[in-house]
Amino acid sequence: xxxxxxxxxxxxxxxxxxxxxxxxxxxxxxxxxxxxxxxxxxxxxxxxxxxxxxxxxxxxxxxxxxxxxxxxxxxxxxxxxxxxxxxxxxxxxxxxxxxxxxxxxxxxxxxxxxxxxxxxxxxxxxxxxxxxxxxxxxxxxxxxxxxxxxxxxxxxxxxxxxxxxxxxxxxxxxxxxxxxxxxxxxxxxxxxxxxxxxxxxxxxxxxxxxxxxxxxxxxxxxxxxxxxxxxxxxxxxxxxxxxxxxxxxxxxxxxxxxxxxxxxxxxxxxxxxxxxxxxxxxxxxx
Amino acid sequence: xxxxxxxxxxxxxxxxxxxxxxxxxxxxxxxxxxxxxxxxxxxxxxxxxxxxxxxxxxxxxxxxxxxxxxxxxxxxxxxxxxxxxxxxxxxxxxxxxxxxxxxxxxxxxxxxxxxxxxxxxxxxxxxxxxxxxxxxxxxxxxxxxxxxxxxxxxxxxxxxxxxxxxxxxxxxxxxxxxxxxxxxxxxxxxxxxxxxxxxxxxxxxxxxxxxxxxxxxxxxxxxxxxxxxxxxxxxxxxxxxxxxxxxxxxxxxxxxxxxxxxxxxxxxxxxxxxxxxxxxxxxxxxxxxxxxxxx
Ligand SMILES: Nc1ncnc2c1ncn2[C@@H]1O[C@H](COP(=O)(O)OP(=O)(O)OP(=O)(O)O)[C@@H](O)[C@H]1O
Ligand SMILES: [Mg+2]
Numbered sequence: 001x002x003x004x005x006x007x008x009x010x011x012x013x014x015x016x017x018x019x020x021x022x023x024x025x026x027x028x029x030x031x032x033x034x035x036x037x038x039x040x041x042x043x044x045x046x047x048x049x050x051x052x053x054x055x056x057x058x059x060x061x062x063x064x065x066x067x068x069x070x071x072x073x074x075x076x077x078x079x080x081x082x083x084x085x086x087x088x089x090x091x092x093x094x095x096x097x098x099x100x101x102x103x104x105x106x107x108x109x110x111x112x113x114x115x116x117x118x119x120x121x122x123x124x125x126x127x128x129x130x131x132x133x134x135x136x137x138x139x140x141x142x143x144x145x146x147x148x149x150x151x152x153x154x155x156x157x158x159x160x161x162x163x164x165x166x167x168x169x170x171x172x173x174x175x176x177x178x179x180x181x182x183x184x185x186x187x188x189x190x191x192x193x194x195x196x197x198x199x200x201x202x203x204x205x206x207x208x209x210x211x212x213x214x215x216x217x218x219x220x221x222x223x224x225x226x227x228x229x230x231x232x233x234x235x236x237x238x239x240x241x242x243x244x245x246x247x248x249x250x251x252x253x254x255x256x257x258x259x260x261x262x263x264x265x266x267x268x269x270x271x272x273x274x275x276x277x278x279x280x281x282x283x284x285x286x
Numbered sequence: 287x288x289x290x291x292x293x294x295x296x297x298x299x300x301x302x303x304x305x306x307x308x309x310x311x312x313x314x315x316x317x318x319x320x321x322x323x324x325x326x327x328x329x330x331x332x333x334x335x336x337x338x339x340x341x342x343x344x345x346x347x348x349x350x351x352x353x354x355x356x357x358x359x360x361x362x363x364x365x366x367x368x369x370x371x372x373x374x375x376x377x378x379x380x381x382x383x384x385x386x387x388x389x390x391x392x393x394x395x396x397x398x399x400x401x402x403x404x405x406x407x408x409x410x411x412x413x414x415x416x417x418x419x420x421x422x423x424x425x426x427x428x429x430x431x432x433x434x435x436x437x438x439x440x441x442x443x444x445x446x447x448x449x450x451x452x453x454x455x456x457x458x459x460x461x462x463x464x465x466x467x468x469x470x471x472x473x474x475x476x477x478x479x480x481x482x483x484x485x486x487x488x489x490x491x492x493x494x495x496x497x498x499x500x501x502x503x504x505x506x507x508x509x510x511x512x513x514x515x516x517x518x519x520x521x522x523x524x525x526x527x528x529x530x531x532x533x534x535x536x537x538x539x540x541x542x543x544x545x546x547x548x549x550x551x552x553x554x555x556x557x558x559x560x561x562x563x564x565x566x567x568x569x570x571x572x573x574x575x576x577x578x579x580x581x
Binding site: 067070071072091092094095096098100102104106115116118119120163167 | 482483
């Protein structure tokens, strides 16, 4: 059991949080049906350079919460502060990789990946050149003039990831970025993302359904309840970095994984007390 | 698991009488994928024979006075008339060549102007929901209106000649392209818009990078309908409001009981329509490939 002090000491590198979500609630109006409360009073605080994951059952409002953080959706209540600026309802402050790859089918891979540069006013030909290194790094070298329909599902996801990274924001939101990948590619991308995040000093928030992936990558895991989504608990992961594949076998890994699973409602061998995690969640939000 | 019902279905005789090609236990296997395509030559031969039979039947029926050659003319007379005209005979102050040119210029101008204006207005309505709401009912009324009713008015305003003819072709084509452009705008994927917004795009970026690429295939798909409409507009325009063009030629032929000439005009019109249609289909394919969209 960690007190607020310890958590802060562990995670706080600078005094200003990279992302601070406070008491955000989102409801959807639905014609002929009751309004739907998707996200209920959620608060998160993520510090610069941290890697944080969001796990929760399908439909609990994770993607909705990302839309709010990215400024694409106005919450009914609450506030989003990115690097000290109130960005509630304002776009462009964070990098956002949507759940679907959303590559524009009429643009080549290079032109898709370079979109953010074009939007910032760069010439198309220049943008194409600029995106070569990141394409190489994402294993898409040689596919720059292919169209999205000519790529596999995993390649499209990597292209979407490349586009998000090229956007060049400090804070990056990744909504199930590795969903369509095989276990091996996934694992190598985990290493790659960990390195990249550290090299570029990125602050990453990741949504995933894969608990092992969350533990493998995160400094902290937020577990959400079924809809309406609330934070049920926060699980810190205290594994040394760089982690590598070997960390999967360590007892700390197993402990963190068991804790997340139990918060998600799976019965595991060593149950954790939910109430204590609630307190921790409160402490984090406070 | 196979249920009893499925088994009985598998055993049931097939209504189409097709013979099972193989059997696994009691289950009969059929081939539904036809491996044979009809040979092109065979189809062409049947088509030629069909046309020849109709023409021969017509000629014979006219020779036997079963149909009136005066009202229906005969294939031989039509052929002779066609030969005279294409030989350069002047008719009502014009030749078939200049009439042809006149009609084609009118139809293509009407097609281009109508398509560009319609698509432009349809796309620009994306910018303002209010403008769209204001304009929509008028567009629907104009769409429902039989545009040929406008012909006399157009003659009064624009005078006799190609201008009013083009105006009629524009009136016919403009609504189709406006509607298809609007459908294209409505087909814009809101998630793609979301993506662009998350990358910091403004409304102008979204218009040029999402709305236009999404709508253009829709607009292109309306080109084929529009070329037919433009030709119809030009022909009707020529009948009502002009003294040149194939439409005028047909109208003139009717007024002097030159039935063979009516047929020649109609035949030429059919050829022009087929050529324009083929041209637009080719253009459509080229554009679609250029835009990299699957049809
Ligand atoms: N635009 C919308 N209008 C109405 N309801 C919506 C809208 N977007 C999302 N919802 C609802 O909000 C709830 C949360 O959706 P969301 O996409 O955030 O879930 P999620 O946690 O990302 O799920 P998954 O893990 O399956 O991606 C769902 O019940 C969904 O039906
Ligand atoms: Mg989601």
